[in-house]
Amino acid sequence: MRLSSKTTTLLALAALIALAPLFFPSSYYFRVGSLIFVNGLAVTGLVVLTGYAGQISLGHAGFVGIGAYACALAPVHLGLNPIAAAVVGAALSGGIAWLVGRPILRLKGYYLAVASLGFGALVSMVLANEAQVTGGPDGMTVPDPGLRALLKSAGLDLSNSAFWYAFSGIVLVIGAWLALNLYHSPTGRALRALHGSEVAARTVGVDVAGFKLRAFVISAFYASLSGSLLALQNKFITPDVAGYMHSIELVTMTVLGGAGSVLGAICGAMILTTLPQVLTVFQEYEQVMLGLVMMLVMIFMRDGLLPSLSRKIRGRGK
């Protein structure tokens, strides 16, 4: 039963990603789709941190920024392939998360939220101000990793948008699979235990600080990879990705869809990514709408959209 629920989630996700293109009237939808997957990946990391471990980070865009700029800078300065640069970026993000999180996660309460807020601001300031390295607020170009050319030589010629749709879709499914595996692993159980009660978890022998740190580092990996994916498909990057608003967007997506469920959070990413596209006419009111949606969800569906809705449907079935 436990295994099958995980498998259904993954199968549903894979089927959605694979079948959605059948309904796409133009390749612009591939672009929106791949943005959903990029945000979905970062949000999956936040499910581990917020949904499993109960910690809030308000600076995850900082890790997105590190991942994105790694893909832009490492090829130029270290001569790495951009894909290898994404791995370096993830390692760097994980390392920084470990350094930042280690002292802070020993404390209880809102310290992580505040510290990560500062960290996010720091990263975006460095990216904007160190213009000789990062190109400053005008941003810099990201080299092509050559994956598409590789596929083409193998006989599979995909359009740019379709390729990145497929690539980020696959990365997202792998990311979701790992996160779902984690949920049922001893680490996942420890995280959920400390989410419920830190005192109780410590009593049964859970290393609270250690596990919180692990969740923070894992979520930093996810955010960094999502930044790399974004940089690689946009081939251009500006410090906006590391901005405070992006951090808030990520948290909103997680909470809106349901922080406790991977599929729910990805749904949150989907809604908040497509909303600005659907509501182009109401662009001026976008922030107002986001705020309103957020408040309504928090008041009426505290577990998030997907878990609350599915519970309602289940309830009616009885």
Add this chain to the structure above:
Amino acid sequence: MRLHTTTTALGTLALVLGLAAPAIADIRIGATLSETGPAAFLGDPEAKTLKLLVDEINAAGGVLGEKIELIVYDDGGDPNKARTFATRLVEDDEVVAVIGGTTTGTSMAILQVFEDAEIPFISLAGAIEIIDPVRPYTFKTPHTDRMACAKIFADMKARGLTKIGMISGSDGFGASMHKQCLQIVGDYGIEVLADETYGPSDADMTPQLTNIKGKEGVQAVLNAGFGQGPAIVTRNYQQLAVGLPLYQSHGVASDGFIELAGASAAEGIRLPGTALLVAKLLPDNDPQRPLVTAYKASFEAATGKPVSTFGGYAHDALRILVDALNRAGKAEPQAIRDAIEATSGLVGTTGTVTMSAENHLGLDLSAFRMLEIKDGGWKLVE
């Protein structure tokens, strides 16, 4: 149990896929502009100008006998959103040409989309990187920061000011202009003795200005920046009684700047601006006079706001496009691109545009007028 979750997810997806497909129409021109967000003061007049002019053109019978349909998206200054809208304009709206990219960041993020799709794109952003190196389908209307620096340095040289202090904003505009100015300052025999910066939201620049004032031998000060920063610099400059000639950038060439800084503090400031700003002061035989007077009148009548240089950039972009459409004789991207590149002697609000295969901007230094603020208004120097 999880199955219900899946049904819900499928339902949400179905909802999302309900994005409406646009109807087929005449000549379709797209734009992605920063109407909201930090660059709204640039993007808002640009969007208003485009809508206004397209209405005027359609009322007069359109272009090539067909009406223009303008599709404008607001990217909020976010390059990632701009890129999505650019893809949407190309793939979904199937436009024949695109105007936009209010900021350098958004323009650089989207130009590759149009290069790949082989659709002509006219950017409204300042940086020289957009057209240098020249890309086949990318054009732009605003002068580069380097041209503003050149105009300022030429004026300094003429006044015998050879040792200057610089104070620059650390935002995109300030950083870019700072870099460009330092690259060419040597060509004019001018030396930068002091080089200070301030953040985009700083509320006081007294320390930086005190440093510049304390530097032995400084004869003039150049402030590279836009937004509220230069207004604060100007007020602090008066409070500190620096007393040296102050130069501002083309980024603040608007009446709003004089209002913000105060007429007495702004007195005597020089800056490079476009003919649009001083429409009334232009001599009768100036080729730009009829055009800028007409645009100023219709923009101010329609919006109730004073014209800005930025709206002028959009005005010129549309004018270049319409001119190219007329010469191409058909609304096909390739033909439009070739016609834009062949633009010659076209008078716009920023200057007279003559493009070539090596020059996708087509403006020279004469496009800039050196202006001085006098009694709360503008005066032409020269």
